[in-house]
Amino acid sequence: MNQALRTDLQTVTEVTHWTDQLFSFRVTRPRSLRFRSGEFVMIGLPGAEGKPLLRAYSIASPAWDDTLEFYSIKVPDGPLTSRLQHVRPGDPIILRPKPVGTLVHDALRPGWRLWMLATGTGFAPFASLLRDPETWEGYGRVVVMHACRTAAELAYGRQVICALKSDPLIGAMVGDRLHYHPTTTRETSPRMGRITDLLASGRAFAELRQPGPLTAETDRVMVCGSLAFNRDMSALLKDWGLQEGSNAQPGDFVVEKAFVG
Ligand code: A2P
Numbered sequence: 001m002n003q004a005l006r007t008d009l010q011t012v013t014e015v016t017h018w019t020d021q022l023f024s025f026r027v028t029r030p031r032s033l034r035f036r037s038g039e040f041v042m043i044g045l046p047g048a049e050g051k052p053l054l055r056a057y058s059i060a061s062p063a064w065d066d067t068l069e070f071y072s073i074k075v076p077d078g079p080l081t082s083r084l085q086h087v088r089p090g091d092p093i094i095l096r097p098k099p100v101g102t103l104v105h106d107a108l109r110p111g112w113r114l115w116m117l118a119t120g121t122g123f124a125p126f127a128s129l130l131r132d133p134e135t136w137e138g139y140g141r142v143v144v145m146h147a148c149r150t151a152a153e154l155a156y157g158r159q160v161i162c163a164l165k166s167d168p169l170i171g172a173m174v175g176d177r178l179h180y181h182p183t184t185t186r187e188t189s190p191r192m193g194r195i196t197d198l199l200a201s202g203r204a205f206a207e208l209r210q211p212g213p214l215t216a217e218t219d220r221v222m223v224c225g226s227l228a229f230n231r232d233m234s235a236l237l238k239d240w241g242l243q244e245g246s247n248a249q250p251g252d253f254v255v256e257k258a259f260v261g
Pocket of ligand 1: 148185186194196197228232
């Protein structure tokens with residue numbers, strides 16, 4: 001193993017399997033790693049001939065946390081996740097400590113209401129941002145919409161949301177300012193539908209008892225999901241007059257694809 005690879009090695013501390021297709025895990029955090037909640041890093045395992053097999057993963061834990069959490073799909077024939085899903089506490093993980101990404105507060109102009117819109121594993125960066133005091137200092141209201149095919153796939157997000165109010169650091173800040181709207185699209189559940197359809201039809205605003213639609217004056221949005229979802233959601237936000245932002249030029253909404261593989 002070459003020197004660069006050795007210095008990037010971290011250790012798995014905890015693994016939770018949510019469904020047969022989804023799991024989360026924690027790894028040790030390099031002392032030198034600084035990141036902004038919502039960013040992603042490259043992580044992976046040693047591959048054939050010592051060449052690392054790396055993929056981009058959103059960090060799901062907040063910037064202040066001692067360990068790093070990741071949330072992943074298990075792709076049966078995926079080069080990395082077919083192996084990564086079998087990691088256990090004590091196993092080594094490669095982590096390249098160069099965090100980047102656009103789902104960060106710096107890429108948004110100040111606003112009143114923050115929307116976090118996720119499909120599938122796109123919830124991961126929001127698991128980080130929701131546990132960061134900056135989110136609650138910056139906004140009066142935070143609305144989280146998470147759509148998955150089945151109810152079981154909502155479990156990780158639900159657990160993060162449910163733990164917020166008793167979080168010693170931010171529980172008091174959250175109060176009644178968090179509005180959570182989970183839906184399924186391919187299994188019957190109390191709330192169903194695609195996020196795009198729910199927002200375009202106005203049903204989401206009625207169900208959440210929130211004023212709608214979104215406006216550039218009041219609303220800021222973070223979008224993280226499949227390419228098709230990101231594309232359709234961006235189009236809807238632009239129709240409402242919101243402008244896409246970036247680290248270089250903060251705007252009203254930011255988009256990033258949920259990482260898979
Ligand atoms: P649907 O089941 O109606 O396709 P996936 O597992 O394929 O990544 O999808 C995750 C969730 O994202 C599903 O609930 C899926 O709904 C939804 N989704 C996929 N594409 C879009 C899109 N273009 N607009 C809104 N929601 C979408």
